Amino acid sequence: MAQARQAGLLALKGQQSSARLDVDCLLAAATGLSRSQILAFGERLLSYVEDEQFSALLDRRQRGEPIAHLLGQRDFIDFTLKVAPCVLIPRPETEHLVEAALEQPADRVLDLGTGSGCIAIALARAWPESTIHAVDYSTEALAIAQQNAQALKVEHISFFTGDWYEPVAQYRYDLIVSNPPYMGLNEPELQQGDVQFEPSLALTSGTDGLSALRQIIAGAAARLNARGRLWVEHGYQQAKAVRDLMAAHDLVNIETRYDLAGQERITGGRAQ
Ligand SMILES: C[S@@+](CC[C@H](N)C(=O)[O-])C[C@H]1O[C@@H](n2cnc3c(N)ncnc32)[C@H](O)[C@@H]1O
Incomplete structure (x- = not known):
């Protein structure tokens, strides 16, 4: 999880002022975990499906799509x-x-x-x-x-x-x-x-x-x-x-x- 988080931060750095929050929200959406669980389970690895989903969401965020549209709420x-x-x-x-x-x-x-x-x-x-x-x-x-x-x-x-x-x-x-x-x-x-x-x-x-x-x-x-x-x-x-x-x-x-x-x-x- 910590690795995916770091990669996400690098991808959005300098582009989105809310990069940290965005990455945590997208990781939560991809894994079904809460934001606090994401912070607590740094050692946990993403499954293949979770990783694919996180990458797709991150790509869309890099293109500027609003977080609310990516999460649907x-x-x-x-x-x-x-x-x-x-x-x-x-x-x-x-x-x-x-x-x-x-x-x-x-x-x-x-x-x-x-x-x-x-x-x-x-x-x-x-x-x-x-x-x-x-x-x-x-x-x-x-x-x-x-x-x-x-x-x-x-x-x-x-x-x-x-x-x-x-x-x-x-x-x-x-x-x-x-x-x-x-x-x-x-x-x-x-x-x-x-x-x-x-x-x-x-x-x-x-x-x-x-x-x-x-x-x-x-x-x-x-x-x-x-x-x-x-x-x-x-x-x-x-x-x-x-x-x-x-x-x-x-x-x-x-x-x-x-x-x-x-x-x-x-x-x-x-x-x-
Ligand atoms: C700034 S949004 C506000 C949406 C929501 N009330 C909010 O605060 O998030 C303005 C809303 O007015 C609607 N709207 C625009 N022109 C309108 C019209 N002539 N009659 C009724 N609604 C209209 C839009 O479709 C949009 O949903």
């Missing part, structure tokens, strides 16, 4: 989600969005652009009595979200395919939450790291990245019950634009929260 808050190339890989920043949303209980909840279902499922696990609706334009993403909800035994989320508010036009909510696509079409980051392997529908929204946020914010007040709240995630340079949009669309008590890197990342407002 990603942890989010306190649960594990299935992920595939048709959904955004859930990010740690989005845990802040869930944290903000959970501050005040809500009976009727809407998650716009649910992707893997990470936000809707986190809220549903915390609020077993609430009615939760989750919308996505991608039927493939919705299939993954539904599989995740089923695997985690969360039964009170209804899933809708369509364009933002369109499939749920007849409902009103106490909370609307969204992590929409918010990168501009020409941002250089789109050619780097994990995002190269993620769907553009989940990443980009017009040249300034604000098209989806404009639609979601513009439609929120009419779909919120009195004093209902909207929380959205956005790019770190978009906070002021998002606050201005919320104020222009009749939301009050507008506030922005920071992510762990100290960047403005989450903004919320409430209906009057």
